[in-house]
Amino acid sequence: RQLNIEELLEGLNDQQRAAVEHRGAPLLVVAGAGSGKTRVLTRRIAYLLGVGGATPGEILAITFTNKAAAEMKERVAELVGARARSMWVSTFHSMCVRILRNEATHLGYKSTFTIYDSADSQRLVALVAADLDLDSKRFPARSLAAQISNLKNELLDPATAAERADSDIAKVVAEVYAGYQARLKAASALDFDDLIMETVALLQVFPAVAEHYRRRFRHVLVDEYQDTNHAQYTLVKELVGGAHDAREVRAADGELVRAATSSIPAAELVVVGDADQSIYAFRGANIRNIVEFERDYPSARTILLEQNYRSTQTILSAANAVISRNPERRAKNLWTAAGNGEMIVGYVADNEHDEAAFVTKEIDRLVDEGSIRFGDVAVFYRTNSSSRAFEDVFVRMGMPYKIVGGVRFYERKEVRDALAYLRALANPADEVSLRRILNTPKRGIGDRAEAALAVYSQKEKVPFAQALASVADIPFIATRSVKAISGFNEMMDLLRADLDGGAEPADLLTSVLEKSGYTELLEISSDPQDASRLENLEQLVTVLRERVEILQGGEENFAAGAPLLAAVLEQLSLVADADSIPDSEAGMVTMMTLHTAKGLEFPVVFLIGWEDGLFPHMRALADDKELAEERRLAYVGITRSRERLYISRAVTRSTWGQPGANPASRFIQDIPEELVDWQRLAEAPDYGSGSQSWYGGGGSRSAPVSAGRFSSSGGFSGSGSSFGSGTGGSQYGESAQSRLAATGTKSTGRTGWQNSATLALAVGDRVSHDKYGLGTVIASEGVGVRATATIDFGAAGKIRLMLIGGVPLTKL
Ligand code: ATP
Ligand code: MG
Secondary structure, three states, X not given: OOXXXXXXXXXXXXXXXXXXXXXXXXXXXXXXXXOOHHHHHHHHHHHHHHOOOOOHHHEEEEEOOHHHHHHHHHHHHHHHOHHHHHOEEEEHXXXXXXXXXXXXXXXXXXXXXXXXXXXXXHHHHHHHHHHOOOOOOOOOHHHHHHHHHHHHHOOOOHHHHHHHOOOHHHHHHHHHHHHHHHHHHHOOEEEHHHHHHHHHHHHHHOHHHHHHHHHHOOEEEEOOHHHOEHHHHHHHHHHHOHHHHOOOEXXXXXXXXXXXXXXXXXXEEEEEEOHHHOOOHHHOEOOHHHHOHHHHOOXXXXXXXXXXXXXXXXXXXXXXXXXXXXOOOOOOOOEEOOOOOOOEEEEEEOOHHHHHHHXXXXXXXXXXXXXXXXXXXXXXXXXXXXXXXXXXXXXXXXXXXXXXXXXXXXXXXXXXXXXXXXXXXXXXXXXXXXHHHHOOOOOOOOHHHHHHHHHHHHHOOOOHHHHHHOHHHOOOOOHHHHHHHHHHHHHHHHHHHHHHOXXXXXXXXXXXXXXXXXXXXXXXXXXXXXXXXXXHHHHHHHHXXXXXXXXXXXXXXXXXXXXXXXXXXXXXXXXXXXXXXXXXXXXXEEEEEOOOOOOOOEEEEEEOOOEOEOOOEHHHOOOHHHHHHXXXXXXXXXXXXXXXXXEEEEOEEEEOOEEEEOOEOHHHHHOOHHHEEEEEOOOOOOOOOOOOHHHXXXXXXXXXXXXXXXXXXXXXXXXXXXXXXOHHHHOOHHHHHHHHHHHOOOOOOOOOOOOOOOOOOOOOOEEEEOOOEXXXXXXXXXXXXXXXXXEEOHHHOEEEEEOOOOOOEEEO
């Protein structure tokens, strides 16, 4: 196709155009949300290809999620055609996997290495800590794993960590770190942080390897640069090379590993970012990388973008008002030509159910008006646990929705078990996976047998798999267990023979589930959740088929059997949260955490749970740095919205089963009053002393009722992991999943709930519920859409239900 240069530059403003056309020196594009940073990167790639400034193979673009990478690749392909395929557009992690798989032998890993996700690595840390006889209360695996991760993000190896350890705890961490690394290596496994750290080591220690990639990638482009951590920053520097590479690298003994010069000129580097959107400090992200770009790359040019193309002026003004209160920040003049648009809608709910009902009603109204589709709407929350109340109401009302992140498909137990089987088959050295499936489903191999195997493997210095094979020679294993283990070995041998015979991953999984008895167990079970577990496993078989298809359509070829299986497993372990948004399902409301929302945009956005203690998060209330990060998160949230923005909070909210009162988020106060149309205010504030509750007036904010509640519930302790796959999500684990599975991905039949009458119930009434059975009303509150009743269902417990139409409840 003949490319027209003007076409490639069309629809860009002067600064965007300058960034696209810029050549030579490193370029930093800093700009607020929605100003076209990502668009600049996409266009720049198309432009370089269009004017012959680069071949597709010379381009390396790094995005924050795999979804963003796929989108970018697709956009470039739209502009320049199919040759865009051989570009590398990926996340840091995917890129590193690709490099490491090619070069693994240099580092002593097999090229079929396994990738441990955070749950796997936590398990391994727990094993190491147990070996060291550490008290798991004083040194919880989760916290040890987090500290090891921090060290890796700073590129500190175990030896250096031990050297620098200045406290008893740091010494313990360093010791666990060393044991953990040894075990990873023995299992030929890498964790997420290793992917980056080992790639950096590879490039620093093997000049020929570094040279190879530097010759190849003449253009390096990085999106969301404000969220790079030190390891990622160093990686970019190593890949770019050239004059910035004027450092020597010495091994621990002082020997010169690499001289300071490089014959290849530096690659052209373009990074884009926004310091106001840095929200991953807990993963070691460092705004410094953006603030000091010009110092790190002295010849750098900086371009500022000031026009926002995403949002209305009202939305931008609110975002600016919130973020401008952060100290030590460069002020920006973000403006939009879009006009004021709709006012922000505020809503103060009595409780979280009421909040969910309001959002549901509002979405219904907008859709009925014909102005939007369900897929145009997103609901963002600070912690995963907030989605629960929404799920309840959405399911009841037949609102089509999907949850991104949180209880992810790949975090479900049955899915993880199945994948562990496949991993153990692809890589017999993978100890964590082997031990996970050894007695799953239960086959009579107890903890003691497992421990004996582990001791044998340690003492004889043989892999765990070999200990399994030599089970007959190991003392202290009961005959019954020996038999069970032999049976397990036989099964694995059969499966491995299937694999070596070239079995497709999907077919292999089917035999795994059959031979292991996993399917049978679920089939005969009377637990309704097991039915949805079966469905999930079925879905996994489908996923494997799809993945193989995608892989086989790609540029690389994988031999049937283990290499293909390893490639598929690797892809699955890299599926980031945002990737689970299926593009074809444009007709569903999207729910996700604020962290996952970065880079995305939606016509209608609901920001829920704006309450001090929830958002900003409890632990940020007394910590200025954390509070600044929360404020950036608010800025990210507000700026996802294109046309309509809703902000809501609940006067009371149950967290971890305990109801409590929350004052309004301090961020609400920061938004100028004239921008917000409060559709409902708190009726009877049950905290503070008669102050205007919707603004959470001064003194009431620190009302003891809220402080006491949070500390007693203990639900908000922990560092940075209450979103994503951490505590917040897992608390609701299986139940939320089964609900998701039950709704399926189809839009369920909708109830015209605005019209249906609410149920009037009084204390003492007898009722029958489709799911919970017979019960007696023990309390009732509120009227109309806010009516709720607490019902004693006997064995099913005391449950509080909303009495809006559609609830499967009958008064007897
Ligand atoms: P974020 O900081 O949230 O990542 P961003 O700076 O990357 O935002 P983009 O996502 O690239 O911004 O652009 C925001 C929206 O504005 C997109 O819908 C994009 O297509 C549109 N846009 C960007 N530049 C222009 C332009 N010059 N003309 C019209 N629309 C534009
Ligand atoms: Mg962007």
